[in-house]
Amino acid sequence: xxxxxxxxxxxxxxxxxxxxxxxxxxxxxxxxxxxxxxxxxxxxxxxxxxxxxxxxxxxxxxxxxxxxxxxxxxxxxxxxx
Amino acid sequence: xxxxxxxxxxxxxxxxxxxxxxxxxxxxxxxxxxxxxxxxxxxxxxxxxxxxxxxxxxxxxxxxxxxxxxxxxxxxxxxxxxxxxxxxxxxxxxxxxxxxxxxxxxxxxxxxxxxxxxxxxxxxxxxxxxxxxxxxxxxxxxxxxxxxxxxxxxxxxxxxxxxxxxxxxxxxxxxxxxxxxxxxxxxxxxxxxxxxxxxxxxxxxxxxxxxxxxxxxxxxxx
Numbered sequence: 001x002x003x004x005x006x007x008x009x010x011x012x013x014x015x016x017x018x019x020x021x022x023x024x025x026x027x028x029x030x031x032x033x034x035x036x037x038x039x040x041x042x043x044x045x046x047x048x049x050x051x052x053x054x055x056x057x058x059x060x061x062x063x064x065x066x067x068x069x070x071x072x073x074x075x076x077x078x079x080x081x
Numbered sequence: 082x083x084x085x086x087x088x089x090x091x092x093x094x095x096x097x098x099x100x101x102x103x104x105x106x107x108x109x110x111x112x113x114x115x116x117x118x119x120x121x122x123x124x125x126x127x128x129x130x131x132x133x134x135x136x137x138x139x140x141x142x143x144x145x146x147x148x149x150x151x152x153x154x155x156x157x158x159x160x161x162x163x164x165x166x167x168x169x170x171x172x173x174x175x176x177x178x179x180x181x182x183x184x185x186x187x188x189x190x191x192x193x194x195x196x197x198x199x200x201x202x203x204x205x206x207x208x209x210x211x212x213x214x215x216x217x218x219x220x221x222x223x224x225x226x227x228x229x230x231x232x233x234x235x236x237x238x239x240x241x242x243x244x245x246x247x248x249x250x251x252x253x254x255x256x257x258x259x260x261x262x263x264x265x266x267x268x269x270x271x272x273x274x275x276x277x278x279x280x281x282x283x284x285x286x287x288x289x290x291x292x293x294x295x296x297x298x299x300x301x302x303x
Contacts, residue, residue, distance in 0.1 A: 016101070016124055039270075039273050040273065040277075042273070043273035043274050043276065043277035043278075044277050046274050046277060046278070047274070047277040047278045050278065055112045055124050055125045058241065061244055061270060061274070064269075064270030064273055064274070065266075065270050067270075068267065068269040068270055068273075071269070
């Protein structure tokens with residue numbers, strides 16, 4: 001089977017680095033009080049990456065867990081079901 | 082049995098421990114790196130997790146065969162594998178499998194436990210490790226059929242596996258149907274991901290909110 005070439009591995013690595021930067025930025029946004037906005041952006045980043053780079057996408061699952069940890073019930077601004 | 086041959090290809094890009102690799106097996110490509118705890122970048126899987134996965138998958142298949150052989154009812158089997166690495170030089174010191182049978186008969190728990198213990202003896206991947214590693218079977222959990230039909234309890238799964246299992250399960254829900262997700266923390270991150278990837282096609286209602294167990298009813302809208 002033909003595996004990913006070096007360019008693909010490098011691209012995935014670059015995506016991983018960008019994901020780390022965005023992860024850090026979203027955590028800081030959450031720390032600044034904009035938790036709802038940070039959560040929505042983290043979820044959007046996950047949605048963009050989940051098919052192409054699942055490893056990088058999973059980083060934003062971690063971001064969401066960090067952001068929502070300790071979020072009060074009334075602070076959950078997700079659409080009502 | 083005829084001789085069988087299996088082949089995987091691994092690639093490694095970078096220098097030292099801070100590098101990223103892939104392993105190609107079948108038509109799957111899995112990224113891997115050295116775990117953070119060993120000085121690596123901790124992205125994707127790792128040789129340690131891949132070894133645990135090899136034993137856990139072989140064990141799971143063996144257990145399902147034994148359940149069929151013994152006439153024990155079951156709908157799904159989940160197996161959590163814990164691998165312990167310690168010492169200097171580092172070595173794998175313990176493998177602990179904890180099976181959960183969904184859609185089983187709790188009155189026959191002892192029979193399920195016996196099958197689970199026997200699966201350890203028959204699991205041929207595990208056989209190669211048993212002389213060097215303390216490979217043990219934990220207590221089997223048996224959930225009855227009625228609770229398994231509409232309940233998805235992910236507490237026994239590794240955190241990294243949970244969202245993938247949940248997404249694949251709820252994507253199979255028929256319109257108008259629902260299931261109860263059981264978790265050991267608030268699954269709110271999953272709700273954000275559901276909305277980002279699947280819009281408003283699912284409903285979300287909390288049934289229980291901690292402190293140790295969270296239950297959420299997730300329904301697929303018509």
